[in-house]
Amino acid sequence: MEYASQIMQYALTGLTxxxxxxxxxxxxxxIYSVTGIINFAHGECVMLGAMVSVSCLGAGFxxxxxxxxxxxxxxVFGIIFEKLTVAPAKKASAVTLIIIxxxxxxxxxxxxxxxxxxxxxxxxxxxxxxxxYVAGATVLPQxxxxxATSTAIFGGLYLLFxxxxxxxxxxxxxxxxxxxxxxxxxxxxxxxxxxxxxxxxAALAGAVVxxxxxxxxxxxxxxxxKGFIAASMGGLTSxxxxxxxxxxxxxLESFGAGLISSNYKEAFAFILLIAILFRNALSGSRSxxxxxxx
Amino acid sequence: MxxxxxKVLLILWLLFMAVLPFVMPNQYYLGNLIIVGLYTLVGIxxxxxxxxxxxxxxxxxxxxxxxxxxxxLLTVHFDLSPVLAxxxxxxxTGLIAFFxxxxxxxxxxxxxALATLGWGIIVFIFFxxxxxxxxxxxxFSGIPYFSIGPLVFSSxxxxxxxxxxxxxxxxxxxxxxxxxxxxxxxxALRTSEAAAQSLGIATSRYKNRVFVISAVYASISGSLYCxxxxxxxxxxxxxxxxxxxxLIAVVGGLASIFGPVFGAAAVIALTEGVGAVMPKFFxxxxxxxxxxxxxxxxxxxxxxxxxxxxxxxxxxxxxxxxEFGYRLLWRGLKDASRGC
Numbered sequence: 001m002e003y004a005s006q007i008m009q010y011a012l013t014g015l016t017x018x019x020x021x022x023x024x025x026x027x028x029x030x031i032y033s034v035t036g037i038i039n040f041a042h043g044e045c046v047m048l049g050a051m052v053s054v055s056c057l058g059a060g061f062x063x064x065x066x067x068x069x070x071x072x073x074x075x076v077f078g079i080i081f082e083k084l085t086v087a088p089a090k091k092a093s094a095v096t097l098i099i100i101x102x103x104x105x106x107x108x109x110x111x112x113x114x115x116x117x118x119x120x121x122x123x124x125x126x127x128x129x130x131x132x133y134v135a136g137a138t139v140l141p142q143x144x145x146x147x148a149t150s151t152a153i154f155g156g157l158y159l160l161f162x163x164x165x166x167x168x169x170x171x172x173x174x175x176x177x178x179x180x181x182x183x184x185x186x187x188x189x190x191x192x193x194x195x196x197x198x199x200x201x202a203a204l205a206g207a208v209v210x211x212x213x214x215x216x217x218x219x220x221x222x223x224x225x226k227g228f229i230a231a232s233m234g235g236l237t238s239x240x241x242x243x244x245x246x247x248x249x250x251x252l253e254s255f256g257a258g259l260i261s262s263n264y265k266e267a268f269a270f271i272l273l274i275a276i277l278f279r280n281a282l283s284g285s286r287s288x289x290x291x292x293x294x
Numbered sequence: 295m296x297x298x299x300x301k302v303l304l305i306l307w308l309l310f311m312a313v314l315p316f317v318m319p320n321q322y323y324l325g326n327l328i329i330v331g332l333y334t335l336v337g338i339x340x341x342x343x344x345x346x347x348x349x350x351x352x353x354x355x356x357x358x359x360x361x362x363x364x365x366x367l368l369t370v371h372f373d374l375s376p377v378l379a380x381x382x383x384x385x386x387t388g389l390i391a392f393f394x395x396x397x398x399x400x401x402x403x404x405x406x407a408l409a410t411l412g413w414g415i416i417v418f419i420f421f422x423x424x425x426x427x428x429x430x431x432x433x434f435s436g437i438p439y440f441s442i443g444p445l446v447f448s449s450x451x452x453x454x455x456x457x458x459x460x461x462x463x464x465x466x467x468x469x470x471x472x473x474x475x476x477x478x479x480x481x482a483l484r485t486s487e488a489a490a491q492s493l494g495i496a497t498s499r500y501k502n503r504v505f506v507i508s509a510v511y512a513s514i515s516g517s518l519y520c521x522x523x524x525x526x527x528x529x530x531x532x533x534x535x536x537x538x539x540x541l542i543a544v545v546g547g548l549a550s551i552f553g554p555v556f557g558a559a560a561v562i563a564l565t566e567g568v569g570a571v572m573p574k575f576f577x578x579x580x581x582x583x584x585x586x587x588x589x590x591x592x593x594x595x596x597x598x599x600x601x602x603x604x605x606x607x608x609x610x611x612x613x614x615x616x617e618f619g620y621r622l623l624w625r626g627l628k629d630a631s632r633g634c
Contacts, residue, residue, distance in 0.1 A: 038404050089597045094403040095350045096600045099544065102352075102537060103592025110585030221533075225411075232408070263423040270412035270419075277409045278397035 005136030010258045011251065012134065016143040016212070018250025019150035020046075023205040024227025025242040026157065027198030032236045033174035034194035037086055037097050041105035042202060043224015044112075048074050049203025050215035051112060054121045063126060067207045071200050078199025079192050087191070105220070112217040120214040142211045149208045153201050154243060160197075170194065174237075222266065229273045300469065302624050303552065304462070311458055315451060324450045326566060328522060330558045331457035332515045337542040337554025338461075338468050339511025344543050345550065346472060347504045348484035349399065350407045353414025354539045357509040359421060359531030360387045361516030363428055366437045366526055376440045380517040384510045391509030395502040414536045421528035433527035440521035453522055460518065461555075464511060469551050471507070480504060512539075541592055544600075564591070 024046060031039045049070045056066035085104045089097060126145050131138040161167040172180040173190040181187055206215075206223075213219065230249045234241020249269055257265040315324055336358055343349050364383035368374040374382065398409050421428050428434055439448045440456065447453045471477055483490035483497045491497050520526050542561050546553025568584045 085593055085597070089600075092596065092600055095407060096596050098350070098404055098407050099540065100593050100596045103589045103596065105589070106537065107586050107589025107593065110583070110589060113585065114583070225415075228408070229412075232405075264419065267416050267419045270416045273412040274409055274416070277401055277405050277412075280405075281397045281400040 006258070008135045008137035010254045012137055012139045012143065014251035014254030015247065016146050016250070017253060018247035019147045020205050020209050020223065020246075021226050021230045021249050022243045022246025023150050023153050023201055024223055025230035025246045026153070026239065027202050028228055028231035029234075029236060029239055029242045030157075030170075030198045031194050032231070034170055035086070035191045036094075038094075038101070038228070038236070039086075039195070039198075040098060040101040040224065040228075041081065041085075041108060042198065043220035043222070043227065044105050044108040045074050045078060045199040045202035045220070046206035046209075046223050047112060047215070047217065047220030048077060048108070049206030050123070050210035050219065051116055051121070051206075051217070052203070053207040054123050054210060054215045055116075057123065067204070070207050071203045074203035074206075075196045075200035078195040078197075081199070082192050082195035086195075087188070105224070109218060109220065116215075116217055118217060120216040121210075122214050123210040125211045126208075140212065142208075146208050146212070149204060153204065157201070157239075166193070226269050229269050229276075232273065233276060298624055304465070307552075307555065308458070308462055312455075315454055321450060324454055326562055328450065328454050328457055330562045331454070331461050332519050332522075333539070333542055333558035333562065334461050334554045335457075335464050335515035335518075336512045336539050337546065337558050338464050338551065339508035340539050340543040341546070341551065341554055342468055342471065342480075342504050342511075343508040344540075345547070345553070346477060346480045346484065347501055349501055349505065350403070350540075351410040351505075351508070352407050352533075352536050352540065353410035353412070353417070354508070354512050355531045355533070355535035356414045356417035357387050357391060357512035358516040358519070358535065358539075359417060359528070360390065361513030362520040362526050362531070363421065363434070363516075364513075365517035366434050366520045367427070369438055369521075370434075370436055376438065376517075376521055377442055380514060383517050384513045387513035388506045388510045391506045392502065395505040399498050399501040399505055411533070411536070414533060418528060418532050421531060428528070431528060433525055435525040437520050437524045437526070439524065440518065447521075457518060460514070464514075465551055465555075472551065476500060476503070537588075537592075541588070544592070544595060564588075 024042065027042050027045070028038065031037060031042070052070035052073050053066045056069050057063065061069065081104065085100050086097065089100055092100070125140065125142040127141050129140070131140055132144075133139075159167075161171055169180070169185045170190055170193060172183065173185055173187055177187050180190070206219075226249060227246070230245035231242045233245035233248070249272065252272060253265055253268055256268040260268075314327065318324055318327075336354060340351065340354055343351055361380075361383045364386050365376065365379045368379035368382055369376055394413065398406060398413075401409055422431055424430070439446050440453065441447065447456050472480075479490065479495045479500050482493065482495060483500060487497050516531075519530075538561060542554055542557035544557070545560050546555065546557025564587065565584055568587055
């Protein structure tokens, strides 16, 4: 019985982590599909979302308004970010673009350190702090918030991409940029939209996870990298695989830390990354050929 | 082997660097110069990889760290002489890079960037967590000074000249490599891998070879570093360091052997300059500005001069003037030698 409840505990922790990784992974997929860019500053949007929410709460805003402010502010930030860093270097090679977004991420992290300092900011849980008991395992109500929010984000994005004109335009731009241009869709606007949209979802993820992890200036680096690993499981273009990848990564980390070694918790994700990449390399399959689908 | 211009440039640079410590106001600058030298060495290796073979690495700090920790372990626990330890560390790091490179060098652009990034982070976690071997976050101390037989490089001054000699040797080797059959093959594969393959160039073998060479450069630099500071902890071998190395290669100009010299000097000068100047304006600010300026610099350089400063310099009229200067100087030197 003891063992079963432990497994349940790891599973719940893993699903909470996985929800966040999935949302971050989706941001990578949206940007990569529409613009062909891997945005290494994406994790910083999660950090900014968490930090702005905490600051707004500290300034006396109610919770819902704080989160709303954070999401809007970070979405605007995402659009400005695209205009300042990626748009001027449209013709650059993939490696140049990667270094540009890494440089931008470093600058954002430095600015956050300047504004908020190095100490972690606690954020109160949305509802009660009292843990619930599920099959012998404890779960924080905030974890349920995380899972519910990520599910809501998946649903919202699904509706946006499949039921709205804007979403169709984004999908068209992802499938074939030239054809989309001929249909009167501006790739420039779609690029801004993709950055804004993924920044907004990342900010929401950051605000929801902050009560569990606390908000620190450097939380974005690892969250961003792991979201990227989850996204790369499906070749960076598949939404379904990005979500599954995120949950798989969350469970892997939680079970790995529980059953193998908690010291190497952070390493599992990267070992998985290298394993995926090398399998692709050695089997000769190119992730690029994976069907583009948003 | 060396072209006239390169020869003059190399001799001038060596003379300048040899005299530099005597005009330095104090020891503090000498320490910085040593670090510039060590970073230059890593930068040369990275330039070979990035500039000539067109492959990116965001995990070179791992090789730098492997060199440092291997040397430290071998000299402290196995009483190996530092020279032997340096060679053993380089062989070990090279072997690791070889086996890593077999799959990694088949990856395309951004997947390679990620694989190397992941590799860097895994090694960094390993340095932190294998406390029995590396001492973990609290570090590894008691590393002896570098010595060759009875010659011990215990003072900063002597160590500086050692580093200078190693860097000059590294530059010469890299220069010869670039102008060899292998160098031509690398440049061909950077321009078009398919075309290079069709001409019978074993592209993945060459890419792997240059990956190993660049890892060995980083390892030797790391070995020297551990004997210089005599105490190492994992922090200088993290992701930040990998980015710094890329910045050095990029700032200097990727396809140039002299690039890293400028790149390393510029990066260290920037770090130290920002650290010295900023507190005067913002008394409470510390290293944050350094980080911000670092990031912004990377972005600006990659947007406006992705081929680096030396390449940007070449485009300008300035180049003609500099060349004219070289020619005058070289002729003067020749005349002078004939006169003797």
